[in-house]
Amino acid sequence: MSFLCLAMMMTVMAIAAERAEVSSPDGLLTVTIDNVNNEAHYSVIYREKVAIERSALGLYANIADFTKKLTLKHITKDKKQCRYLMRGTKCSWVEKTYNELKAVWETKTGRQMTTTFRVSNNDVAFRYEFEQQGETACMTVSGEATSFRLPQNTKTFICPQSDAMVGWMRTKPSYEEEYVADGEMDVRSRYGQGYTFPCLFRSGEEDTRWVLISETGTNGNYVGCHLSDYNREKGYTIAFPMAGEANGIGSTAAGIALPGCTPWRTITLGETLKPIVETTVSYDVVEPLYEAKYDYQPGRYTWSWLIWQDNSINFDDQVKFVDLAAAMGYEYCLVDNWWDKNIGRERIEQLSTYAQSKGVSLMLWYNSNGYENDAPQTPKQCMSTTLQRRKEMAWLKSIGVKGIKVDFFAGDKQMTMQLYEDILADANDFGLQVVFHGATLPRGWERMYPNFVASEAVLASENTFFSEHHAKQEGFELTMHPFCRNTVAAMDWGGTIMNRYLAPDNRSRHRRYTSDVFEMAAAVTVQTSVQCIALQPNNLTDVPTFELDFLKTVPTAWDETVFIDGYPGRYVVMARRSGKRWIVAALNATGKAISVPLQLPQLAGKMVKIYSDKSLKKEEMWPESEVKTVKINKKGTEKITLQPMGGVVIDG
Numbered sequence: 001m002s003f004l005c006l007a008m009m010m011t012v013m014a015i016a017a018e019r020a021e022v023s024s025p026d027g028l029l030t031v032t033i034d035n036v037n038n039e040a041h042y043s044v045i046y047r048e049k050v051a052i053e054r055s056a057l058g059l060y061a062n063i064a065d066f067t068k069k070l071t072l073k074h075i076t077k078d079k080k081q082c083r084y085l086m087r088g089t090k091c092s093w094v095e096k097t098y099n100e101l102k103a104v105w106e107t108k109t110g111r112q113m114t115t116t117f118r119v120s121n122n123d124v125a126f127r128y129e130f131e132q133q134g135e136t137a138c139m140t141v142s143g144e145a146t147s148f149r150l151p152q153n154t155k156t157f158i159c160p161q162s163d164a165m166v167g168w169m170r171t172k173p174s175y176e177e178e179y180v181a182d183g184e185m186d187v188r189s190r191y192g193q194g195y196t197f198p199c200l201f202r203s204g205e206e207d208t209r210w211v212l213i214s215e216t217g218t219n220g221n222y223v224g225c226h227l228s229d230y231n232r233e234k235g236y237t238i239a240f241p242m243a244g245e246a247n248g249i250g251s252t253a254a255g256i257a258l259p260g261c262t263p264w265r266t267i268t269l270g271e272t273l274k275p276i277v278e279t280t281v282s283y284d285v286v287e288p289l290y291e292a293k294y295d296y297q298p299g300r301y302t303w304s305w306l307i308w309q310d311n312s313i314n315f316d317d318q319v320k321f322v323d324l325a326a327a328m329g330y331e332y333c334l335v336d337n338w339w340d341k342n343i344g345r346e347r348i349e350q351l352s353t354y355a356q357s358k359g360v361s362l363m364l365w366y367n368s369n370g371y372e373n374d375a376p377q378t379p380k381q382c383m384s385t386t387l388q389r390r391k392e393m394a395w396l397k398s399i400g401v402k403g404i405k406v407d408f409f410a411g412d413k414q415m416t417m418q419l420y421e422d423i424l425a426d427a428n429d430f431g432l433q434v435v436f437h438g439a440t441l442p443r444g445w446e447r448m449y450p451n452f453v454a455s456e457a458v459l460a461s462e463n464t465f466f467s468e469h470h471a472k473q474e475g476f477e478l479t480m481h482p483f484c485r486n487t488v489a490a491m492d493w494g495g496t497i498m499n500r501y502l503a504p505d506n507r508s509r510h511r512r513y514t515s516d517v518f519e520m521a522a523a524v525t526v527q528t529s530v531q532c533i534a535l536q537p538n539n540l541t542d543v544p545t546f547e548l549d550f551l552k553t554v555p556t557a558w559d560e561t562v563f564i565d566g567y568p569g570r571y572v573v574m575a576r577r578s579g580k581r582w583i584v585a586a587l588n589a590t591g592k593a594i595s596v597p598l599q600l601p602q603l604a605g606k607m608v609k610i611y612s613d614k615s616l617k618k619e620e621m622w623p624e625s626e627v628k629t630v631k632i633n634k635k636g637t638e639k640i641t642l643q644p645m646g647g648v649v650i651d652g
Contacts, residue, residue, distance in 0.1 A: 036054070142253045176460065199213045225239060356400050368438075496534055499536050555583075593644060596640050609649075
């Protein structure tokens, strides 16, 4: 009897040692890790419903296979806080508590891997950590078993990863594919290469749960990852870069110096979309990698290339856009590709001097190449090596340039992630803010790199110029990204467009399909600290004065963001605060008017300006806009009507 009891006790202890839980501070979210058949797994329960079914953990390394024949050796738990100031993102101050679970797994050969989970209210972040393994001080990771098994009948809001070395001048993947809303999990991705982060999912009908999956903390010490196509048994798994990226140069594997760690995988959960839109998990689990050497300023910029295209990259036209920035009180003017050929370095110095005399600073475009693709635009080979880069940046600093836009990266291999990091670190020495285009998703970079502004990593506004199809899709895109792409990282969409036709004369080519107020509201819903307001010189006279007055003062850095209402790809209503000023911005991507009752306690009893669209008349292509000054009642309630492809802005 005593022997039996002892055996039972030992069994219970053994089972207990193979399983552990950690919950969020509010107790509504629980992560369970367990060892089943000597393999590591995790699962996520949110509000007593399964959000992530039992999913695989582990990775494949040259020193050991950390996916099987594992023993769970040790578990520790801790309660921690994160508190930090942010510069130029969706909020300026973050303070939250999270619970941490560390589990040490050991292979049969004695190699050890630690899985670290940090669980806060609505957010899960986890990564793999490795100590030095005896005399082994480095390792190569060829892939991961990490998976995400979502409940059956989950709907998807995701963007396909492109094939490598395809598209214009073999520049893909450029992270500019089209999102699909309310898709099915078991549908093959467009290219069969899976999906780029972030990925949004909705499970349940009456009992809805939203799940946003992404990654953060990726720098030059790992590859950039994405999700595989869906597999009924495994779910979605972490996928590494394609061999063909960067013209086939470089490994798809990741090299890690020991001790070392992988990036964080993040999961944000909610019964509504509020936690998805307001999450800061991308920044909560990373740290600054260096101090800012200069006081980098948020602001707005003008940009000729969006509508005037390559022909505008000449001295006289750039003067017009500098003058436009000065007239609007904007801080920057971006001079795009070919400036070295069409304007020349000597005259760029003159242009920079002229811009500074008007209170405007230049930002200049660069091609990142290298040898990665065939994009011909110049200047080239100024950013691809340390010697070239620092010489160029020293010149930029000497003539008063404040930022650079670097384009055409096309890949997630570790060498490419190192290039991003090297450009940013060098730019900090010369007081340059950095925007990346043709580039991967930023993964916590706003906090990691203090001079990082934003990446494109989206099918951006330039496509509204290129084709009428994308002009028609603008509403869909801009009501999708607050819930996925833009909620995890700053997004250089490329401009609030006030021209009604996508042509310099504002009369020819195809039309813009959104209203003026939609575009004004998009300047708020799109989040990036240096924001393009893509006005054209003609807009100073053909856009109503009250619209220009709003665009002259629209902030780009925010102290607080609050989600109010919406659905991905249909409509969105959110409020952002800059200092004491609250702006509520709403977009409607549908062909029908939408009435939305609002609860605005932050504006209760205040006088506000409400910008809105009038009903479209039969003979009109765009609705007239109007502005009214009203007082929000003491309860903070207000009802708005969003016209088809229209918007509303409440400025208090």
